[in-house]
Amino acid sequence: VSRELVESALHVHGGRFAGDGVHAVDLETIVAKIRTWENWYPAWAAVGDRYERLARTALEARSRTTAGELFWQASISYHYAQFLFFHNRPLREEGQRKKQDVYNLAAPLLVPAAQRLDLPIDGAKIPGFLRLPAGPGPFPVVVLLGGLESTKEESYHFENMLLKRGVATCAFDGPGQGEMFFQLTLQPDFEKYTSAVIDWIHTRREIDPDGIGILGRSLGGYYAIRSAVFDHRIKACVAWGPLYDMSAWDQMAGLTRLGFQYVSGQQSEAAAKAYLHDAINLRGVAGRLRCALYVLHGAKDDLIPASQIDRLDRDVQGASEKVITVEPEGNHCCHNLYPVVRPRMADWLAQKLTRPAT
Amino acid sequence: VSRELVESALHVHGGRFAGDGVHAVDLETIVAKIRTWENWYPAWAAVGDRYERLARTALEARSRTTAGELFWQASISYHYAQFLFFHNRPLREEGQRKKQDVYNLAAPLLVPAAQRLDLPIDGAKIPGFLRLPAGPGPFPVVVLLGGLESTKEESYHFENMLLKRGVATCAFDGPGQGEMFFQLTLQPDFEKYTSAVIDWIHTRREIDPDGIGILGRSLGGYYAIRSAVFDHRIKACVAWGPLYDMSAWDQMAGLTRLGFQYVSGQQSEAAAKAYLHDAINLRGVAGRLRCALYVLHGAKDDLIPASQIDRLDRDVQGASEKVITVEPEGNHCCHNLYPVVRPRMADWLAQKLTRPAT
Numbered sequence: 173v174s175r176e177l178v179e180s181a182l183h184v185h186g187g188r189f190a191g192d193g194v195h196a197v198d199l200e201t202i203v204a205k206i207r208t209w210e211n212w213y214p215a216w217a218a219v220g221d222r223y224e225r226l227a228r229t230a231l232e233a234r235s236r237t238t239a240g241e242l243f244w245q246a247s248i249s250y251h252y253a254q255f256l257f258f259h260n261r262p263l264r265e266e267g268q269r270k271k272q273d274v275y276n277l278a279a280p281l282l283v284p285a286a287q288r289l290d291l292p293i294d295g296a297k298i299p300g301f302l303r304l305p306a307g308p309g310p311f312p313v314v315v316l317l318g319g320l321e322s323t324k325e326e327s328y329h330f331e332n333m334l335l336k337r338g339v340a341t342c343a344f345d346g347p348g349q350g351e352m353f354f355q356l357t358l359q360p361d362f363e364k365y366t367s368a369v370i371d372w373i374h375t376r377r378e379i380d381p382d383g384i385g386i387l388g389r390s391l392g393g394y395y396a397i398r399s400a401v402f403d404h405r406i407k408a409c410v411a412w413g414p415l416y417d418m419s420a421w422d423q424m425a426g427l428t429r430l431g432f433q434y435v436s437g438q439q440s441e442a443a444a445k446a447y448l449h450d451a452i453n454l455r456g457v458a459g460r461l462r463c464a465l466y467v468l469h470g471a472k473d474d475l476i477p478a479s480q481i482d483r484l485d486r487d488v489q490g491a492s493e494k495v496i497t498v499e500p501e502g503n504h505c506c507h508n509l510y511p512v513v514r515p516r517m518a519d520w521l522a523q524k525l526t527r528p529a530t
Numbered sequence: 531v532s533r534e535l536v537e538s539a540l541h542v543h544g545g546r547f548a549g550d551g552v553h554a555v556d557l558e559t560i561v562a563k564i565r566t567w568e569n570w571y572p573a574w575a576a577v578g579d580r581y582e583r584l585a586r587t588a589l590e591a592r593s594r595t596t597a598g599e600l601f602w603q604a605s606i607s608y609h610y611a612q613f614l615f616f617h618n619r620p621l622r623e624e625g626q627r628k629k630q631d632v633y634n635l636a637a638p639l640l641v642p643a644a645q646r647l648d649l650p651i652d653g654a655k656i657p658g659f660l661r662l663p664a665g666p667g668p669f670p671v672v673v674l675l676g677g678l679e680s681t682k683e684e685s686y687h688f689e690n691m692l693l694k695r696g697v698a699t700c701a702f703d704g705p706g707q708g709e710m711f712f713q714l715t716l717q718p719d720f721e722k723y724t725s726a727v728i729d730w731i732h733t734r735r736e737i738d739p740d741g742i743g744i745l746g747r748s749l750g751g752y753y754a755i756r757s758a759v760f761d762h763r764i765k766a767c768v769a770w771g772p773l774y775d776m777s778a779w780d781q782m783a784g785l786t787r788l789g790f791q792y793v794s795g796q797q798s799e800a801a802a803k804a805y806l807h808d809a810i811n812l813r814g815v816a817g818r819l820r821c822a823l824y825v826l827h828g829a830k831d832d833l834i835p836a837s838q839i840d841r842l843d844r845d846v847q848g849a850s851e852k853v854i855t856v857e858p859e860g861n862h863c864c865h866n867l868y869p870v871v872r873p874r875m876a877d878w879l880a881q882k883l884t885r886p887a888t
Contacts, residue, residue: 186555187554187555189554190553190554190555191555195548195869196548196554196557197544197545197548197549197866197867197868198869199554226870230873230877233877235873235877235881237694237695237873238873238876242873245869283694336595336641337595508555509555510553510555511553511555511556511603512584515593515596515599515600516596518596519588519591519593519596523593
C-alpha cells in the first residue's frame with residue numbers, strides 16, 4: 173500500500189512537478205530515493221535543505237538574483253515534501269512552515285519582486301503576494317488561487333508567464349490553504365476572502381481596476397467561479413481543472429479524501445463528507461456567472477471526472493463568453509500537457525484584461 | 531550496438547536536455563518512442579513539428595510571446611533530432627536547417643528579442659544573434675560559443691539568465707558549427723571569427739566596450755580560451771567543460787570521434803585525428819592568457835577527462851584571476867548539476883563585467 177501511494181502520487185500528478193518548476197535532475201534524484209510513502213517527505217526536504225544552503229551562500233556573495241531563485245527552489249521542494257503527507261501532521265506542518273519561511277526570503281529577491289500583503293479579516297489575516305510587470309502601469313492583474321494542495325508559493329512560474337505578458341499577479345492563501353490553514357480551515361464562503369483581496373487591489377494605483385481577472389486550479393477552479401459570481405469586479409475567470417461539487421467523493425482516491433478531511437478540520441471521513449457536500453457546491457451558483465469564463469480540463473483526470481465539467485457547462489448560460497476545453501489526453505489539470513496549456517490560459521487572460529492600445 | 535548508442539547519448543548527456551530547455555514531459559515521450567538509434571531523429575523531429583504547428587497557430591491568434599516560445603521549443607527539438615546523428619547526412623542537415631528556420635521565426639518574438647547578425651568574413655558570413663536587457667544601456671555583453679554539438683540556438687536559457695542579470699548576449703556559430711558548417715568546416719583559427727564579432731559589437735552603442743566577456747562550452751570552452759588569448763578586448767572568460775587538446779582521441783566514444791570527423795570535413799577517422807591534433811591544441815597558447823578565467827568541469831566527464839583541466843591549470847599562470855572548479859559528481863559540462871552550476875557562471879560573468887554603480 174505504501175509503495176502504491178508513491179506510484180499513485182507520481183502518476184496522478186505526472187508533469188505537475190516539472191510544470192511547477194521542479195528541476196528534472198532533482199525529480200530524478202528524489203524519485204530514486206523513495207521506496208515507501210514514508211520516504212516521500214525526507215527525500216523532498218533534503219533537496220529543500222540543499223537549496224536553502226545554496227541560497228544563503230549566494231546571498232552572502234551578493235548574488236541576489238540567484239539567491240532569490242534558489243530560495244524559491246527550496247520553497248517548492250518543501251512544498252512537495254508536505255504535499256499529500258496528511259497522515260503525519262508534525263512533518264506536514266514543518267514542511268508548510270519551511271516553505272513559507274524560505275519563500276518570504278525569496279520574495280524581495282525575485283525578478284520582479286513579490287510584495288507581501290497581510291490583510292486583516294475577521295480576526296485573521298490573508299497572506300498573499302503582489303508582483304508587477306516592468307514598465308509603467310496601470311497593469312491588469314490576475315488573482316491566483318490554489319486548490320486543495322496548491323498554495324501561493326507554487327504559482328511562481330505561472331506568475332512569470334503572466335508578468336511576461338504585461339499582467340500583474342496576486343496570489344493568496346484562503347481558508348484551509350497553506351499559510352492560512354493555521355488560522356482557518358476550509359470555509360463555504362471563499363469568495364469573501366477573494367473580495368477582501370480585490371478591495372485591497374483597488375487601492376493600488378499600479379493596477380487597472382477594470383482589468384481584474386482570476387484563475388484557480390483544481391479546487392481553486394471552484395473557488396474562482398464562486399468568486400467571479402459574487403464579485404462583479406472580476407472580468408475574466410479561468411477554471412483550471414475545476415470541481416463542481418463533491419458528488420464523486422466515494423470514487424476519490426483515499427489520499428484525496430484524507431486531504432479534504434484534513435483541510436476542513438473534520439474529525440472523521442464521514443463528518444468531512446457531510447460538511448463538504450454543502451460547503452463545496454456550484455448548484456444554484458454557476459448559473460449566475462456573468463463574466464468571461466475559460467475552463468480547461470483533462471478527459472483522463474483521475475481526481476475530478478470530466479462529468480463535473482458537463483454539469484458546469486450546462487449551468488453556465490449567462491456568461492459574456494464561455495470557452496470549455498477538455499483535452500482528450502490531459503490528466504488532472506492537464507499537467508502532462510503543461511508546456512502547451514499553461515501559456516494558452518495566460519494568453520486568454522492577457523487578451524481579456526488588457527485594454528487595446530490607443 | 532544501435533540500442534547502446536541511445537543509452538550512451540542519454541547517459542553521457544544526462545541533465546543536458548532539461549538544462550537546455552527540453553520540457554520533462556516531452557523528453558519522457560521521446561525516450562519512450564526510441565528503441566534503436568534510427569528512431570532518435572524521427573522521435574525528436576515529431577515533437578519539433580508539433581511545436582512548429584502550435585507556434586503558427588499562436589501567431590495567427592496574435593499571441594506573439596507564446597509563438598516565440600513555441601518556435602524556440604520547435605528549434606531545440608530539431609536541434610536534438612540532428613544531435614549526434616552523423617551517420618545520416620541528409621537527416622542531419624534537414625534537422626540543422628529546420629532548427630535555423632524556426633529559430634529565425636522565433637527571434638523577433640522572444641522577450642527580449644534576438645536581433646540577427648550576418649557578418650561578412652573572407653567570402654563567408656558569420657550568423658549570430660544579439661539580445662539586450664531591458665532598460666537603458668550601455669550593457670556589458672557575453673559572447674556565447676557552442677562546441678562540437680551545441681550551436682547559437684541552444685543558448686537561449688543561458689542567455690535569459692544573463693539578461694536577467696543585466697548582461698547582453700551575443701551567440702554565433704563559428705566554423706564547423708550549426709549554420710556556419712554549410713560554409714566552412716572546423717578551422718584552427720576560431721579566434722578570428724570571435725574577433726570579427728567583437729569588432730561588430732564595438733560599433734553598437736548599447737554595449738559597453740569595456741565590459742566584454744566570453745563563455746564557451748565543451749569544445750567551445752577551448753575556443754573561448756583561444757579567443758581570450760588573442761583578443762585583449764575580452765575581460766573575462768568562462769571555459770565550461772573545456773578541451774585542452776585531442777590527446778584523448780583514442781579513448782573518445784565512437785560517436786564523438788565521428789562527430790569531429792564530420793565537422794572538420796575529413797574523409798577518414800585517421801585523417802581527422804591527424805588534422806585535429808594540430809588544429810585543436812592549447813599548448814603554447816593557454817600560458818598567454820591574461821584576462822580573468824573561470825573553469826567549470828565535471829570529475830565524471832565521460833567525454834573530456836579532468837586531466838585536461840590539470841594541464842590547463844598548469845599552463846595558465848598570468849591570468850588576472852583564475853578560478854578552477856571541478857565538481858566531484860559532475861558529468862560532461864556538469865549538465866547533471868545544471869540548476870546550480872549555470873547561475874554560478876552567469877553570476878561570475880555579471881560580477882566581472884558590470885561596472886560598479888557610481
